Amino acid sequence: MTTEIVNLPVPRLVWRKRLRRSPAATLGAAALILLLLLAAFAPWLAPYDPNLQHIEIRLAPPSHAHWLGTDGFGRDLAARVIYGTRPTLLLVSLVLLFTVPFGLTVGMVAGLGGGWAERILMRLTDMVLALPSLVLALAMVAVLGPGLFNGALALALTAWPAYARLARAETQLLRRSDYLAAARMHGIYGVRLVFGHVLPMCLPTAVVRAALDMGGMILAIAGLGFLGMGVPPPTAEWGAMVAEGGKVIFDQWWVAAAPGGAIVLACLAFNLLGDGLRDWLDPRHD
Amino acid sequence: MSAVHLQDVRVWHRSDGRERTVVREAALTVKAGETFGLVGPSGCGKSSLLRVLAGLHREWSGEICLLGQTLLPGRRFEAGLRGKVQMVFQDPYASLHPRHRIGRALREPLLLAGEKRPDARVAELLAAVDLPAAVADRYPHQLSGGQRQRVAIAAALSLRPSLLLLDEPTSALDMSVQAGILNLLNRLKTEYDMTLLLVSHDADVIAHMCNRAVTLRDGHLEGVIGTGGDG
Amino acid sequence: MTDTLPPVLDVAGLTVSFPGAGGEQRVVDGISFVHPGGRLALVGESGSGKSMTARALLGLVAAPGVVAATRLQMDGSDLSGLNESGWQRLRGQRIGLMLQDPRHALDPVRRIGSQVEEGLRIHRRLGRAERRDRALSMLEAVGMPDPLRAYRAYPHQLSGGMGQRAMLAATLIAEPRLLIADEPTSALDRELREQVLELIGAQVDLRGMALLLISHDLPQVAQHCEHVLVMHRGRLVESLPASRLADADHPYTRMLWQCRPSAATKGRPLPTLNMLEAQT
Numbered sequence: 021m022t023t024e025i026v027n028l029p030v031p032r033l034v035w036r037k038r039l040r041r042s043p044a045a046t047l048g049a050a051a052l053i054l055l056l057l058l059a060a061f062a063p064w065l066a067p068y069d070p071n072l073q074h075i076e077i078r079l080a081p082p083s084h085a086h087w088l089g090t091d092g093f094g095r096d097l098a099a100r101v102i103y104g105t106r107p108t109l110l111l112v113s114l115v116l117l118f119t120v121p122f123g124l125t126v127g128m129v130a131g132l133g134g135g136w137a138e139r140i141l142m143r144l145t146d147m148v149l150a151l152p153s154l155v156l157a158l159a160m161v162a163v164l165g166p167g168l169f170n171g172a173l174a175l176a177l178t179a180w181p182a183y184a185r186l187a188r189a190e191t192q193l194l195r196r197s198d199y200l201a202a203a204r205m206h207g208i209y210g211v212r213l214v215f216g217h218v219l220p221m222c223l224p225t226a227v228v229r230a231a232l233d234m235g236g237m238i239l240a241i242a243g244l245g246f247l248g249m250g251v252p253p254p255t256a257e258w259g260a261m262v263a264e265g266g267k268v269i270f271d272q273w274w275v276a277a278a279p280g281g282a283i284v285l286a287c288l289a290f291n292l293l294g295d296g297l298r299d300w301l302d303p304r305h306d
Numbered sequence: 307m308s309a310v311h312l313q314d315v316r317v318w319h320r321s322d323g324r325e326r327t328v329v330r331e332a333a334l335t336v337k338a339g340e341t342f343g344l345v346g347p348s349g350c351g352k353s354s355l356l357r358v359l360a361g362l363h364r365e366w367s368g369e370i371c372l373l374g375q376t377l378l379p380g381r382r383f384e385a386g387l388r389g390k391v392q393m394v395f396q397d398p399y400a401s402l403h404p405r406h407r408i409g410r411a412l413r414e415p416l417l418l419a420g421e422k423r424p425d426a427r428v429a430e431l432l433a434a435v436d437l438p439a440a441v442a443d444r445y446p447h448q449l450s451g452g453q454r455q456r457v458a459i460a461a462a463l464s465l466r467p468s469l470l471l472l473d474e475p476t477s478a479l480d481m482s483v484q485a486g487i488l489n490l491l492n493r494l495k496t497e498y499d500m501t502l503l504l505v506s507h508d509a510d511v512i513a514h515m516c517n518r519a520v521t522l523r524d525g526h527l528e529g530v531i532g533t534g535g536d537g
Numbered sequence: 538m539t540d541t542l543p544p545v546l547d548v549a550g551l552t553v554s555f556p557g558a559g560g561e562q563r564v565v566d567g568i569s570f571v572h573p574g575g576r577l578a579l580v581g582e583s584g585s586g587k588s589m590t591a592r593a594l595l596g597l598v599a600a601p602g603v604v605a606a607t608r609l610q611m612d613g614s615d616l617s618g619l620n621e622s623g624w625q626r627l628r629g630q631r632i633g634l635m636l637q638d639p640r641h642a643l644d645p646v647r648r649i650g651s652q653v654e655e656g657l658r659i660h661r662r663l664g665r666a667e668r669r670d671r672a673l674s675m676l677e678a679v680g681m682p683d684p685l686r687a688y689r690a691y692p693h694q695l696s697g698g699m700g701q702r703a704m705l706a707a708t709l710i711a712e713p714r715l716l717i718a719d720e721p722t723s724a725l726d727r728e729l730r731e732q733v734l735e736l737i738g739a740q741v742d743l744r745g746m747a748l749l750l751i752s753h754d755l756p757q758v759a760q761h762c763e764h765v766l767v768m769h770r771g772r773l774v775e776s777l778p779a780s781r782l783a784d785a786d787h788p789y790t791r792m793l794w795q796c797r798p799s800a801a802t803k804g805r806p807l808p809t810l811n812m813l814e815a816q817t
Contacts, residue, residue: 197400198395198396198397198400198401199400199401199402199403199404201357201360201362201393201395201401202393202395202401202402202458202461202462203403203414204361204362205360205361205362205388205391205392205393205462206389206392206414206415206418206461206464206465207385207388207389207415207418207419207465208414208415208418212418216414217403217406220403220405220406221404221405347726347728347729348697348726450583450584451583480582480583480753481582481753481754481755481793481796481797482582482792482793482796482808482809482810483582483809483810484796484798485796485797485798485807485808485809486807486809486810488798488807489806489807489809492806507726507727507728508726508727509727510727510797510798510799510800511798513798513799513800513803514798514799514800514802514803514807515798515803
């Protein structure tokens with residue numbers, strides 16, 4: 021029995037092999053990498069300056085010179101879609117940075133602590149969960165003024181409870197587990213127990229949830245932009261671009277379709293990735 | 307000095323605001339260096355009593371003295387006692403963190419205890435339970451049931467306990483694997499100079515392992531049995 | 538018919554293999570045995586292939602597993618060519634299966650009564666009242682103290698031992714020719730194990746059924762079976778009458794026979810697999 025184990029190769033799955041197993045996730049990951057590259061190298065990749073106006077060629081249809089056409093100010097749509105990845109991704113990352121750590125911590129502390137701590141934290145979570153997120157975000161932006169940081173803050177304020185509930189549900193199951201009991205018996209308590217032992221069990225679901233949420237987040241960000249509450253003009257932003265295109269949608273459909281398509285693709289990428297991550301992050305899934 | 311001394315101990319569980327007593331008027335003394343058995347059918351409260359002694363269940367009253375230190379109901383163990391009392395659980399799959407490699411699981415308590423050369427100690431612990439050092443790179447799900455239970459025993463030994471609590475350590479295992487684990491426990495008991503408190507539903511296992519044993523039925527301890535060759 | 542009835546099971550060269558990383562893995566490697574009737578035990582440890590053998594006999598080996606056999610007969614009729622509906626008729630009607638843990642094997646949201654009756658519903662044409670009568674008498678036969686209460690209970694309301702009795706009732710009700718019990722007692726306490734094995738043996742004898750008892754506990758099954766097969770790593774290493782186990786030839790059988798702890802073994806190390814490997 022003890023001799024067998026040495027001969028067994030440790031099954032460490034190669035990335036390539038994992039990718040082949042889930043083509044949808046691969047596609048999502050590839051699309052996400054593409055978006056990141058576009059955002060990082062926008063100045064080199066964009067065919068034109070996104071804010072350069074050419075009134076004489078306004079609302080030009082897609083052509084060799086302008087692959088996606090031009091908008092109402094004669095700005096190149098391809099360049100603007102490429103530049104538009106920047107505020108979107110930045111906002112998504114900011115929101116995640118606010119919500120996931122905060123939500124997880126609240127949930128884990130509540131789930132592990134039990135008693136009064138749990139009751140207070142979870143009632144607070146329920147209260148925030150009852151708030152209409154986009155409406156609240158609009159109100160906040162209206163008060164604080166439009167901008168990247170304020171937009172992120174507004175969205176984050178209502179996005180964290182989902183992670184708190186998730187983490188609490190997972191932690192409650194763990195609370196009675198033998199391995200946490202064993203850890204306590206080894207003198208592992210408090211922060212070490214929460215982040216070293218509980219977090220690894222909650223993280224995979226949270227990451228999957230985050231990846232699936234990001235699609236919705238992109239829509240919310242675009243929604244803010246569409247209503248003129250996002251990044252102030254003339255910065256290229258997909259939601260604001262769709263709003264502009266909406267005015268001429270029956271005659272020059274491409275003005276709205278270009279950023280709209282970008283939004284759809286970005287959402288799809290994150291959803292596919294979320295599905296794939298769920299499988300990858302489970303070590304028992306060989 | 308007695309390793310364990312209980313006097314008039316009551317243990318209860320609280321659910322939905324109601325108390326349910328699972329052990330009442332328990333009194334027993336385990337001598338240092340002996341293997342003491344606790345037999346009884348499932349649901350008789352023997353695991354609850356063991357978890358009290360492990361410091362995992364704090365809802366009890368009465369008088370408990372472990373290794374010369376008096377415990378207080380509702381309170382965590384003092385730091386000095388914590389490492390001295392360790393436990394091996396019934397289901398080896400559930401008692402190891404599924405996302406920690408064996409090496410990490412064994413190293414963490416050592417580091418917390420201020421061990422200078424943790425890697426050498428991990429290798430030593432694995433050798434003590436007859437596992438190759440390569441096991442340190444594995445996850446629990448990559449090991450067999452018997453191997454996992456050996457790892458759990460190694461983890462319990464890492465802080466050099468004086469009292470080892472065993473909660474049905476072999477009832478989830480095959481017969482020959484059980485034999486290996488029981489042999490190992492007997493060997494380690496001498497090597498580490500420990501007192502063993504073994505809980506089991508299997509009277510044969512108790513008879514094989516223990517100097518003395520008590521039966522727990524419906525929360526009551528019934529008579530101490532010396533099981534031959536009292537040492 | 539003649540006085541030489543065909544054996545209940547006649548198996549030759551049974552192999553179950555799975556495609557693995559290092560080529561085909563044989564979980565069951567060409568085993569042959571005959572079940573003449575009565576009580577036969579198949580003993581081995583986890584990974585020995587004993588449960589896979591049972592699955593193969595029931596046509597329950599799932600893809601990508603492959604079952605092959607030179608002969609696979611029950612009561613003289615060939616099983617190897619059966620299609621899925623043929624296997625379904627075989628299971629329950631001619632072979633009953635009893636599993637380890639009633640908490641997993643019973644449906645948690647259906648009453649015991651309806652689960653016990655299921656065998657009758659599928660395989661026999663009976664009225665409701667008659668089904669109920671039969672189920673109640675079966676529950677009584679397996680030693681339920683209050684059959685009517687058990688009939689109305691949900692699985693979680695029964696203890697482990699009672700759950701296992703309910704499973705036995707559900708298996709026996711269709712009056713199969715062969716009962717395969719796969720580790721029927723390993724989820725139970727020591728005291729209950731004896732009782733349940735006793736009950737299985739008594740019921741099997743009473744109904745003239747054949748029993749294939751699968752277990753990892755050789756000394757225990759030896760008390761309840763007439764003949765014992767020992768499996769190790771997919772192969773049959775021993776086949777002998779239970780009465781002759783004490784002087785078995787194969788070192789693995791001897792190890793299984795002696796590794797059970799007891800008051801008599803106190804103070805001595807128990808034989809284990811590792812010692813065995815060190816010797817050979």
